[in-house]
Amino acid sequence: METILYVVKKTDPNQLNSMIEDYKKRIQKYHRFDILTIPDIKNRGKLTKFLQKQKEGELTLDRVKENDYLVLLDETGRQMDSLLFSNFINARRMGSYKRLIFLIGGPYGFSDSVYKRANEKISLSVMTFSHQIIRLFFLEQLYRANTILTNEPYHNK
Secondary structure: OEEEEEEEOOOOOHHHHHHHHHHHHHHHOOOOEEEEEEOOOOOHHHOOHHHHHHHHHHHHHOOOOOOEEEEEEEEEEEEOOHHHHHHHHHHHHOOOOOEEEEEEOEOOEOOHHHHHHOOEEEEOOOOOOOOOHHHHHHHHHHHHHHHHHOOOOOOOO
16 A cells, blocks of 8 residues: 655745655655645635635645545544554555545645545644644654554654
8 A cells, every 4th residue: 555645835944854855765665655745826825714725625636536545634633642543554554445645734724625535534633733844743653653563663662
């Protein structure tokens, strides 16, 4: 199974980008993994928050296939510790879906159509983080999940 992280908009700070690339390379040692960017909306400064979410949702759903398992990273989602998350990853990989897609929304969250399409929502914290910094947090947890599944010493519990 391929795992993909979809993100809205490019990551801006160079230091953050280098850490994200480091974790991406680490994760790719375990399975096929990629980070794909949903491009910026043209004239987004002239759009309401609602319309921006709608347009981002359309661009997102154009990329998600029927046989993908779509997980939204959303503060209202289910919380789990690292061990539960590694079990979650393992269970999805054993399933019948071709791709496991994680989605980090833009600054205003997800449209209703994206919520309806999602198979599941996961929360990394009840706190709100920027849509850019959460990328790094998620990748670290995905890397940690892989090390747990392969009994490597990265996770200390």
